Every structure is written in C-alpha cells, then in structure tokens.
Amino acid sequence: MTDNRVVITGLGVVAANGVGKDAFWRAITNGVSAIREVTSFDTSDLHTHLAAEVLDFCPERHIHRRPAHSMGRAAQLAIAAAREALADAGIDPQRVNPERAGIVVGTTQGEAYDFEQALITRLKEGYDKLTTAEVRRANHGAIINHMAAEFQLYGPAVIVATACSAGNYAVGYAGDLIRLGRADVVVAGGVEPFFQTPFVGFNRLGAVAPEMCQPFDLNRKGAIFGEGSGFLVMESLAHARKRGAGIYAEFRGYALSCDAYHPTAPDPEGRQAALMIRQALSRSQVAPESVNYISAHGTGTKANDRVEARVIKDVFQANTGRIPVSSIKSMIGHTMGAAAAIEAVCCVLAIQHGVAPPTINHFETDPACNIDVVANVARELPIRVAINNSFAFGGNNACTVFSRFNQP
C-alpha cells in the first residue's frame, strides 16, 4: 500500500484575513473576520455591501519571471499561494523531474474578473480602446501557462472549473495523477478573484447576507463572498521520502457526485451528497467513526446549511454529536473556486496543530442543523481524520479526506 500513498508536503494561502499560511492560520484560529465594505466597486444600489476582499496583495512580490500585469488576477493569486506551497515543501525545480511535476487548478470563473474589466473598458470607452493585453488577461487557459513558466514545472497541468467544489476536484485529481503514475508531485488548489458580476448576481438571487455570515445559525441570512487562493503540494510517499521532505498529513482519497437536480439549489434531501461522503470514506479506507473534524461547505444560506447538516447526520448517525464541524466562510467569505482548496489547507493545518477552527457569528444553532458546530472559539483536540465537504452550483458535490500521517 505504501506505493499508493499520497502525502501533503507544502501549503500556501492567500485569504482576506491572511496572506501566507502562518498569518492565515493565526487569523483563522483567533476568529478574525476579514468581511468588510466592498472597496473595488460601488454597491450603493444593492441591498448588501460586504465582502472579503484581499486588500494587501502585491502581485509583484510573488511573481518573478513575467510582468504581473501580463496576467489576470486569478493567475496572480494562484502563483502567490502556489509559490508559498512549493517553497514550504522545499521543491526546487532543478532537483525534481519537471516533466513529472504537475499543476491542477480549480476555479469557478477563472479570469472573469479581467473579462469584466475588459467589458468595462468596452462599454465606457468603446471597442477601439480595448487593448490586446486586456484581452489576453481574460483567457482562463493562461492561468496554468503562467504558473508552469513561473515555477518551471512541466508535468500534467489542468484547470478544473467545477464551480464551488473546484478546489476539491483539483485536489482529488492531483491524487489520481500521482496514483496513476503520471506525476511524482503536483501542486494543486483553487483560485477565485472577487468581482462585480457574481456580487450583483447573488444579490439578485437573494443569497447574500447583509451583516455577517453565520453558518448553521438559526438566524443566518445568506453567504458573503470573498476571494483568494489555496494550494497544497501533494506527492507520492516514495517521492517525499526520497527527497527527505517533511510531511504534514496524508491525502486519503475523495469522491464526487452530481445532484442532477437544480442549477443553483441543492437537492433538499442531499441524497447524492450523502452517498458521495460514504464513498469518499470507503475509498479512503476510513471508518465513519474515526472522523474527528468536518470542514463544512457551510455557506450560511438557509438551503445549503440545512441540507449539509442533514447529510452529515445521515452519514455519521449516532456519532454526529462527537464530530466538531466548522465553516471558515464565516471569516473569509465564500471564495468560490478557491473555497474547497483553502479549506483543504485548513484541514491539514487542523490535523497538524490539533485545533479545530471556529465558526464565528454563531449564536444559536438552528435546530434543523443540530450538529456540533465549533461556535466562535477554536477548540483544541487531537484530529486524526478530517473531511472537507463542498457542494457547488450545478449540484457538483465533492469530498476529500485527510489523515494524520502514520509511518508504515
């Protein structure tokens, strides 16, 4: 079995409450929210005005080989987190086989922030004023092109665009690429810039909370959106051993499913989601009883949280009350295609530090969500197995499973 094992050896994060994994983990475990008034556009004609923007991000600090302005914001955010993860893992492009080092990126809308900027130019100044640089920045496909060039890693590279579960799809596929022998090491994660279209769109759908994001709380009023990126360096155990890498945790497995129910709403019974979590556990050879942390999708919308709690109870039955559950979206907002990846980083850090991060703004648990929410304050406890849920637009469900790394 050692042949097949995939381990996590590096982590990187750009989130609104912390750029860099250490700053992020400090903020997350201290319950620091980064949700504030939107700065990047005018929200005055909408009912809500809050988001979790990454305000202190300086792309030039993270991008060395190409001019930062030659790429879209998604590529910039992705390079920053992936650079940190690769450095953290001690991956030196000169000392790994670059053709066996892959890149997998999850996203909902890719470079749509830059597409929107180009639209604004066109609508305000006319087609003639649009520049070729603006057009090039809006190409999703360029994200991994810029990443490969930046890190000089030339293995299999894919952008998986499966909405808000994309980060989990990316981590899962990275594990497959390693297990299928196509790569020794993969930097995998997710990225999403914040922009106006989804902010207006989710406002129109009535999905945005006006004051705070309160996952699983009785009085929750919706999601609040954010931006960022999270990346993990995943590699075969053999490869990690050979280069003497430090190991954070083990990636055990994952599963995917689709509700095939509604474009924007989850199946109220969560049938496919429950089936999928069971599959993820069995593929990971993990008994439901041994799970001791659940990183929830927990968007803070009425529908998601109710269905998710139902699914958790359905899968874990009598054990449900003994498994702490948290949604860090209460602090960094819903970062869409980056969410599951940042939450995967969080699961790994939770295992490493033995700390379950809090769900802030949680005052009164919704009786329909009677699960063990880590309310407001982080909880110290040994975490052996953590699972990471994501339930996306389009009914795309994905769940990844991480465990403490035990020497064989």
Add this chain to the structure above:
Amino acid sequence: MKKIVVSGIGCVSGVGIGYAELKANLLGGASGVRELSLSLMEEDGPDRRMAAEAPELNFKELLPGIDLKATDRATQFVLLAAKLALEHAGLNLEQLDRSKIAVALGTAETGYTSLARFYRDFFERGAWQANPIMFANTPINVPAARVAMYFGLRGPNATISNGQTSSLKALAYGCDLIRLGQADIALVGGVESLSPETYYAYHKLRALTGQKRNGGWRCAPFDAGRNGLALGEGAVVLALQSAERAEATNSPQLIEIAGFGSGWDGPSRVNGRALATAIENALAEAQARPCDVDLALANANGSIAGDRLEAKALRMVFGSHHSELGVSAIKAATGEMRGAAGAMQTAVAAIAIETGQIPPTLNLRAPDKALPPCRISSQSLPRPITTVLINTSEWSADSFSLVVRRCEDLRG
C-alpha cells in the same frame, strides 16, 4: 491499464449535426465558415464577420422538456450533442445506473457570453433590471451541470477550462474516472458558443483571417499563404466506456483511446518543442512508434505562427522517415472551436478510420515548407487508417495530444 473505447459520437457544428452528417459534409469538402447572422453581433465591432456558426435549430422539438429561457446556446448545443452521442452508442438511460455515468466537458470561453449580457444589463439599466437567470449561466460548469440535470446523470461532473486543450484534457479526465472505477460510462467532449465578445477578442488579437498579409478572407491551415483563423462553435460529445464493458453489452466500439501526452515548451523555448513533447508522450502511452501513425489531425487553424510551430513539431517527431504520414487540418471546415476543438478532431478521427479517407484540408494551395514530407490535400485522399494522432496546443505552449486506434486490431 483498462482499455477505453468510444461507443458513440454526437455533434452540433457549422459543418454538420450528428455523426453521419458531419462525415458526409466533412469528407465532401463542405465548410461551415460563412457570414455571421447579425443576431450574434453588435454595432460597434469589426465589420467583416465570418465564422462557422451552428445552424438555427429547433431545440424545443429536438430536446423535449428543455427550458429555452433558462439555458444558453452553449448548453443547448451540448444537450443535443449528448443526446445524439447516447443514441449513436445505443445507450438506453432507463436501463443504466445513472449514478455511474460521469460527464466531463472542455470549454475555453463558455460563461463569458452570459456574463457579458448580464453585466451589460446592469451596467446600462441598473442592478435590479438585470436578469438573474442570465447570471445563473455565468459559471463555466453550467453546460456540464445541465447535461447531468437533463439526463439525470449523478456521477462525477467535471468541466475543464484550458483553452485549446480543454476537450482533450476532458477526454483524459473521463478515461481516468473509468479506470479508477468512479464511473462506468463517461460523456466527454467540449462546447463553445460564439458571442460578440469572443469574436471581438480574436479580432483585437489580429488572429482572424483577412487581418494580416492583405490576403482577404481565406482560412487556409498549413497553406504557405495563410493569413489567420476563422472561429467556430458547437459541441461534440463522445460516449466512453471500457472495452470490456462495451464487449459485454454489445455496444459499438468506434475507436480505442490509446494514449495521451502533455508537453510544454520549457525554459529553452525551442519552437515546436512543446507540441513535439506532447506527441512523443502520447505515442509512448499508446505504445506506438511514429511510423505507426497513419494520420495526424492537426491543431492548425490558419494562424501564421501557430501552424508553423505545429509543422516544426511534426517534423521533429516524424522527420523525413515517414512520407506516407497523412496530415489533415479540419478547422477551415469546422472553424476554430477552441475548447471543443480536440473533441471535434477525435470525432473526425473516427470518421477517418471508418471510411479510410484522409479528410480534406480546405483552401490548401501550397503546403508550408516547414511541414515534413506527408500526404496533405484540399480533397479527401483514400488510405487505410488504423492509428490517428490528434494535436491541441494553447498558444503553442501548453500542448496536449491523443493517439486513437481502430478497435478491430485489438481483437486480433
């Protein structure tokens, strides 16, 4: 490794709807590239507007129960392509475990059309006038999710958005899902829809035919006098399953998916090296030698620089040892279908293998001298074809190739 075969093919394109029509039109030398219908275009953009637009279709009739108001063009294309692929494969969903059917689609620009319309709406009329249904179509994964909803497919549901390489990477993803036991059947392919924004983007990049070399409108891949590409749109869906399952269920086995390979130009940035590496890796995975390849279905679309790099890549791999190599670039017929292009080339590979014809490279007068000695023509050429190479390349850097084979050979 488990053998994966294509059991059915469905397509919507400017050059044909469904496998049979595509086959007849493509081999007959028809092109879908024509003057664009004005409904797609707006006033302030470029004035010459040619592309391989999909024909007007009665989706209400073709797709019973479809919600035409809630679905965008890309979704409509792909639902029809998926339906045609299922029919072609003889798969009856009523008799299948639909939690074991996956969807994996590639697309480069889907979502931008709806995003532009939604943004324009709230920019011009205010946030409360914008249509939220349009917003629901902005995520890149909407067409794949809609396929799942329309057909009740509850397996993994993936969308790959990787520019030109998108649909071949979606094919690879679908094969892996089957190999790893996450699905029994995978509907894979690609989709792209034309919009003013994408059209103007390529115009702005001066990538369209007629914008350079004053040659006028002539999309002529690999021609020495080529002057740019023509865009296309549509959807191609292939029904994949293991050869074992196809055998057991007596399903058609059109072609075998033999091997994928990816390639980058790397720090040395040798021209053509990215694609040559992808081709070599795909051949290695397929356990094939360069001389086994009967036909290369090229990424070439008429781009002055891009076609040159592909010609060099073909020369690097096939050298002068394989003058019998067939080469065909179909994008003068289908238009540049971007995220759906690789799936379209795969569909055409099945046509070439079935009919023993090298498909025409339209508008070819004098082949680019960078090409290795090969058989390429503006008309169909007869030739027994067993092994086909398919190339895709995103701006000549991120390259991804596929080798497919005739199925009978496997049975001996």
